[in-house]
Amino acid sequence: MIRTVLAFFAFALVVCALIVFRPFSESQDMAATGSASDVEVTRAITPAEPVVAPAAQAIQPQPQAPRPRRPETSDVSMDDMTASVLADLGFETETPEAPNVEEQQIETTAGILASIESVTGQQVELAPRQTLRTLVVTALREGQSDDYIDALVNEAAATGRVTVPEVMVTSDGRVDTAVLLENLVTHAIIASGGNVPVPDVDPTTNPGVEVRVVQRAQDAVQARFYTVQTGDSLGAIAVKFYGRVDLFDRIFEANRQTLSSPDLIRTGQRLVIPALDA
Template sequence: MIRTTVALFVFALFICGLIIFRPFAEDDVVVQDPLGVPIEDTADVTRAATPDISSLAQAAVSAAAPLTIEPATGLVEAPRRIDVLRPNTDDTRLSDMTNNVLAELGFAGVKPVTTNSQAQRQSTSEILAGIEAATGQQSILEERDTLEAIVIAALRAGETDEDIDTIINDAAAAGNVAVPQILVTSDGRVDTHVLLNNIVSQAQIAAGGTAPTIPDATPENTQGMEVRVVQRATDAVQARFYTVQSGDSLGAIAITFFGSSAYYDVIFEANKGLLSSPDRIRVGQRLVIPRIDA
């Protein structure tokens, strides 16, 4: 009985020794993922095939949307949405600014109007004058270029559309000029195509021409557009939707569907639950495009 007990005890010690020392054998490596879960060794694992944390960090630096790496586990979190830098805006209406450009260029019958930004600047100037009269403290209202003045100078100089685009976007990127909200694109640029299109359209109307017609936008000729049948309580209607593309502005979308950037507010009002302001459109947003007769 005693011999049997001793033999069992020695056998148990032998098994424990195998369990303890076997994981340290050089030819038997247990590969684990960052959470410590064993991975089946179905292929040779090399240092080159397994990127370390430093290589992931380097990739994160070079990526457009930085990656976040959890130090404890080495796991890479999904990138968060990063808003693009956008130019300064004001509440000047594009139609008013265009009217003043045409008036300055000498179009017959076009008279200058006071834009919202001009009215606000005049109000600020009057307030500062009142403070100076009451306290004797002089305040100087900083002079700055306006988009209107830049466009007039560029057109008088005979600049090309490409040069005008560069001049305006450089000024906007430097923060030297504010632009109407409907000209801000989904990637944070100024949509000079819409700006120049509006000038040409208003010039044609001022010369006795007709207003632009409503385009026949369909999913076949308009990328990002879709039409769906929506069932209402009493009938079914065709609803139009548009997915914002890179480089779109609200003014450009209005031209695509209504022929004129002046209809931007129709789109904005229909999508107020999604858009906080006309300059906040982003690539991938799905906008409702109402019909004018609705």
């Protein structure tokens, strides 16, 4: 009986010792290893990566529209061209019809090809070529409008199919068909005995026109100047100030220091406009 009591007492002591010493042991273990509730869990802080903007797309140069081909000029004068067109239309003018330069060139080329054929025995056909004269005459006979003729001639000039008088080339590289049509009317008026009045150009209503008083040795005279506008041709400027295209050479000669050719006028260029009586 005593042994049983002692055994039970010993067992109770062991249980009490386990109860007392286990929390102390766990606290030491947690101190050594850390507890989930006592240990601060942190994420590793990595250096902030620089924000890289998407690579800028390479700016591709936009294809530029091809510049329109500058009209090729011929040696034929405006008066000769006008006389030829009027002659084809059945009008008689005081200006004798001059031989067409383009047609003469075609005949010369045809003669050269004929000589080559006679030597080689190979036949070469010369493609028919249009001329400014034939284009305008055909359009006028068909009763086409001024706008139609302008588009027709400019398209032919831009592709190199026709050449034009120098005085018809504008400051932006087009063909001033209005000058040719104006000259046709002027020559018809002159042929019928009429007169072409000299325009009175008012500087207040005409952009680019400038009138200044120039003091000379003995007196003071009025000098006129004109700043070339977009779309102007030397022929159009002559019509503006003199009423006639064929007087363009007055302006050209007065500006030879800055104007090397009648077809090379530039927008913004300042021209001297001499008086007709000078």
